[in-house]
Amino acid sequence: MPSTPSSAVCGMCCPISLRSTSDGKRISGIAFLFHAQVPGSTVSRAQDLLMKQVELERIVSFGDTTECVLSALGAPSKVYYAAAEPMLIKRGADSEQLRGLQPHFFFNYFSLGVDVCFDSMTNRVSKYARCNFSIRVGDEPLTLTPTSKRESFIDRFTEGTDMATQQVVLSRNEKRSRSDAENPFGSTVCYGTNQVIVEVMSNGLIASVTLF
Numbered sequence: 001m002p003s004t005p006s007s008a009v010c011g012m013c014c015p016i017s018l019r020s021t022s023d024g025k026r027i028s029g030i031a032f033l034f035h036a037q038v039p040g041s042t043v044s045r046a047q048d049l050l051m052k053q054v055e056l057e058r059i060v061s062f063g064d065t066t067e068c069v070l071s072a073l074g075a076p077s078k079v080y081y082a083a084a085e086p087m088l089i090k091r092g093a094d095s096e097q098l099r100g101l102q103p104h105f106f107f108n109y110f111s112l113g114v115d116v117c118f119d120s121m122t123n124r125v126s127k128y129a130r131c132n133f134s135i136r137v138g139d140e141p142l143t144l145t146p147t148s149k150r151e152s153f154i155d156r157f158t159e160g161t162d163m164a165t166q167q168v169v170l171s172r173n174e175k176r177s178r179s180d181a182e183n184p185f186g187s188t189v190c191y192g193t194n195q196v197i198v199e200v201m202s203n204g205l206i207a208s209v210t211l212f
Contacts, residue, residue, distance in 0.1 A: 013056065013074075015112050021059060029061030029125075032073065032112070060116065064125045069107060069116055076107035080115075135209060137196055144196075150204040157191035157198065167191050170199060 013034040021029045037051040058072040082103040104126070107116040119126040135144040142156055157167075168190045188199050188207050197210040 016055070018112075018114070021061065029059055029064070030114075032058045032060070034058070060125060062125050062127060066107075066118060066123050069125065073107075073109060073112070073116075076116075077110040078108040080106045080108055082106070133209065135196065135211070137193060144198065144206070144209060146206065148206055150200050153198070154191070157193060 013036045016033045016035055018033070019031050020027045021031050034056045035053060036056050037053055039051060060069055060072055064072075082105065104120050105118050107118070109115070117126055117128050118124065130146060132146060133144070136142065137144060137153065137156055142153055144153060169187050170190050171187045186202055188201050191198050191200065195212060197212070198206055199208040199210075201207050
């Protein structure tokens with residue numbers, strides 16, 4: 001990879017690469033490599049404005065606190081909380097308990113292409129645990145998994161079948177103020193049957209599955 005020209009750095013930290021770090025047995029975190037500029041070692045007044053380009057490495061490990069991440073990477077572009085209030089559809093005796101649960105949250109670094117997940121109880125970096133679901137839809141041999149794409153199941157969720165319902169476009173920005181950042185993934189489309197609702201992103205991958 002060619003080196004970053006000094007004119008492109010302009011006194012900022014420019015990301016070069018990311019690599020995983022290991023404790024010898026398993027992945028322990030991510031190392032970020034940056035290009036940055038620091039004042040040169042010269043003492044001549046004529047060259048006071050000369051800047052020297054250096055490489056900096058910052059490491060974020062599982063178990064780091066929010067303060068450690070802020071110190072290493074700076075303030076995030078946005079903080080995202082995983083749980084959405086509209087999903088709390090049950091308002092029975094346990095509604096107050098449901099409201100009291102704190103969701104996990106993410107530091108979104110758009111310029112780095114990285115999201116850092118924090119545990120809500122410890123405020124430390126945690127691993128994202130994907131739910132490896134397997135859901136059978138209808139009587140035919142159709143099974144939904146995290147890797148299923150729209151074309152593999154759309155026939156069972158479109159009009160013309162006994163179980164299908166009308167598709168709905170879902171925009172998660174409807175109830176947010178205009179000052180909030182837009183959802184980079186855009187609107188999603190929900191397809192449903194009489195017991196399953198599948199939320200699909202624009203790339204055809206499943207964003208969420210709701211059973212009722």
